[in-house]
Amino acid sequence: MLAINNISFAYGMVQALRGVTMKFAPGKVTCVIGRNGVGKTTLMQTIMGIRRHNSGSVQLGERDVSSLPANRRAKAGIALVPQGRQIFAKLSVEENLRVGLQARSDGKKTIPEDIFELFPVLKQMSKRNGGDLSGGQQQQLAIGRALAGDPKVLLLDEPTEGIQPNVITQIGHVLQKLVTERGMTVILVEQYLDFVKEFGHAFYIMNRGKVVSEGPTTELTEEVIERHLHV
Numbered sequence: 001m002l003a004i005n006n007i008s009f010a011y012g013m014v015q016a017l018r019g020v021t022m023k024f025a026p027g028k029v030t031c032v033i034g035r036n037g038v039g040k041t042t043l044m045q046t047i048m049g050i051r052r053h054n055s056g057s058v059q060l061g062e063r064d065v066s067s068l069p070a071n072r073r074a075k076a077g078i079a080l081v082p083q084g085r086q087i088f089a090k091l092s093v094e095e096n097l098r099v100g101l102q103a104r105s106d107g108k109k110t111i112p113e114d115i116f117e118l119f120p121v122l123k124q125m126s127k128r129n130g131g132d133l134s135g136g137q138q139q140q141l142a143i144g145r146a147l148a149g150d151p152k153v154l155l156l157d158e159p160t161e162g163i164q165p166n167v168i169t170q171i172g173h174v175l176q177k178l179v180t181e182r183g184m185t186v187i188l189v190e191q192y193l194d195f196v197k198e199f200g201h202a203f204y205i206m207n208r209g210k211v212v213s214e215g216p217t218t219e220l221t222e223e224v225i226e227r228h229l230h231v
């Protein structure tokens, strides 16, 4: 279980998060949705420890990880697939995956074979440079790199952005596997509501740095969407 309690964060005078409290269950995909600029990316960066929240706490299981920097949160089992993927263009696919190994707490130095089973294209392309891959392949690489660190909690910031439909479906099935077979806690920032409804179990809607609605995705009705998400 990952829980965040009363998290606030400001960029100077811009208050991006205002007392956000959320719970993320293992074995479930929890979706964080909201219009542009409501604080979703800031929230993911805060959970990862890339941005240090001004107040509140981040609890991973029994452990309060609020004071840990990002690299130690990664070792504790949190991984982020960032918005825009941020793969290393000049490194090969294999080298990108090796970067992910550094987050492991068991010191393992080889890329786990199951990453190639989840994303066979990464095996076929293993010697190619990251920058030569298509957008969809880069997204798979970014997820594979996060999984190389053997996380318990996987954060994904808009993984379907700019990706062709067949790869979106493949990514959805991988997330389904990670939660059902490994009991992983998956947290998904997503604008694509069909994906949320198909693969998500629970949702939080944010507006102006706050939670304004939450529930199981079966309760993500047209009325809720109309009230909180339409511009």
Ligand SMILES: Nc1ncnc2c1ncn2[C@@H]1O[C@H](COP(=O)(O)OP(=O)(O)OP(=O)(O)O)[C@@H](O)[C@H]1O
Pocket: 011, 014, 015, 016, 034, 035, 036, 037, 038, 039, 040, 041, 042, 043
């Ligand atoms: N580096 C920054 N410096 C100053 N303000 C920022 C910075 N990054 C984000 N903000 C502001 O913080 C608020 C929240 O931004 P954030 O990117 O977290 O929202 P978001 O919901 O992820 O949006 P999007 O869907 O467009 O990515 C916005 O008002 C944004 O303009």
